[in-house]
Amino acid sequence: MNIRIIRNSEEYKKATVYLDELLSSGDDSNDDLIDVMALLISNYEKVHFDIGLPDPVSAIENRMEQQGLTRKDLIPYLGSQSRVSEVMNGKSPLSLSMIKRLHEGLGISYEVLMQDQTRELDERNVNYEDYPIAAMFKKGFFPKVIKSVTEAKERAEELVRDMFEAVKLTPFAIAGAPHLRSAVHTTNKRMDGLALQAWQAKVLHQTLDKKLPKCDLDSIDLPFLREILKLSRLEKGPLLAKEELANNGIHLVFQEHLPKTYLDGAAMWGVDGNPVIGMTIRYDRLDNFWFVLMHELAHVSLHLKNSKEVYFDDLDGEKNSDEDEADDMALKALAEKSEWDKYFALLTTPESVVNLAKKLMVSPAVIAGRFRKESSDYRIYNRLIGSNEVRKMVFP
Structure with missing residues (x-):
């Protein structure tokens, strides 16, 4: 028989007969010829007789029949009994984690399981x-x-990847490590880097449908911070700050922290190329809100301009040079140090705090909070720091 590509059904029939003869001969010298004929026949069959791959459920049912399994035996691969029923009845698709378990446990090929x-x-x-x-x-x-x-x-893999990819993050690639203020600190808290990254993704997600003007970073300077801080004297100051920052091309997002992140706020770049400030309101006090906001705005002003890093801040954690610079600018937003030192000695009564706040056009909470921090006396001016006033405003 002439050995050539099979082009029609007649040649296919002849080739299969010839292959049977070669196999029946028992002659080892025909091994190479058998391989060639088998390849030619296989190629023809793939084109003319290929019925495709079985659907995933059929493949699972086939493997169950081969191994004598029941639906109950699928629980380790698909989840609960109800989930097994949903998948096998075509009411719920396979998740990526299910596919991995089915491949590893039952040996069903990824090619079959990944079709949909x-x-x-x-x-x-x-x-x-x-x-x-x-x-x-x-x-x-x-x-x-x-x-x-x-x-x-x-569905963890699909959900996390969908959320991260929408904001151009890669799961398990933890960003911002050089500026992770809580990576090493004295309180022995253990930072969960994956929770931190998930929080970052959620914050960025909340900016995707917000169209802001382009931010001019050169305008985000100390006078700008001081104008934003003056909004603290207004009843809806935090919400007005969010609006004013948006007018200047900065996203301000309020998102509660996840467990083991010990996070107050962060400054980062958004998908749209504008700065993003995320705040957790971990401490529900007006004094804390305004200091954290000033601190993150300082990062925007001083550090984002020349960096693509993310600045995560646990303000109770250890400091580095960038954090010291941000703290210093945040404090100057209220008053220069020489001025503040003069005011500090005069803050002896609640009335003196209120009067200074009026003079500087800020909330009394800002004055009281700074005094408590620098005097290390947290028993004083409790009624002036705006406890329980922020979360109800930003997380309605």
Whole structure:
């Protein structure tokens, strides 16, 4: 028989007969010829007889039949009994984590299981459930179609990747380490870097539908900070600050912190190329709010201009030169040090605090909070620091 590419059904029939003859001959010298004929026949069959891959559910059912498994045996791969029923009845798609478990546990090929997926598997040795999925679910990080913590954990990879990719972050690539003020500190708190990154992603997400003018960083200077701080004397000062910063191209986002982040605020670049300030309102006091805001604005003014880093701030943590510079500018937003030193000695009564606040056109909370901090006397002026006034305003 002439060995050539098979072009039609007649040649295919002849080739299969010839291959059978070669296989039946038992002649080892025909091994190479058998390989060639088998390849030619296989190529023809792929073009003319290929019925495609089985769908994922059919592949699972086939493996169950081969191994004598019941649906109950699928719980380790698919989750709860109800989730097994949903998947096997075609009411719920396979998640990426399910696909990994089915491949590793039952040996079903990724090619079959991934047919309906819109994204590729993350082949790194990472576990998306290491993110604080339960806390993220409770704080509304995920779409409303996700109805439970269990479902969020089952779909952890898709949910985290969707959220991160939308804001151009890479899961498990922790940003901002050189400026992570709480990376090493004296209180022995353990910072959860994944929770920190998840918080960052959520903050950036909240800027995606906000169209702001381009920020002129040169205008974000000490006089600008002082004008923003004057809004503190108004009843809705934090919300007015958010509005005024937006008018100047700066996103101000309020997002509660996640467990083990010990975070007060952060300054970073947004997807739109404008600065973003995130605030957690970890301490629900007006004095803390305004200092944290001034501190983050100082980072925008002093550091973002020449850096793409993220500045995460636990203001109880250890300091470095950038943090010292931000603290110094934040304090100067109220008054130059020489002026403040003169005022400090006069702050002996609540009335003196209120009078100085009127003179400097700021909230009494700003004066009282700074005095308490620098005097290390946190029993004084408790009624002036605006306790329990911020969260109800920014997290209605």
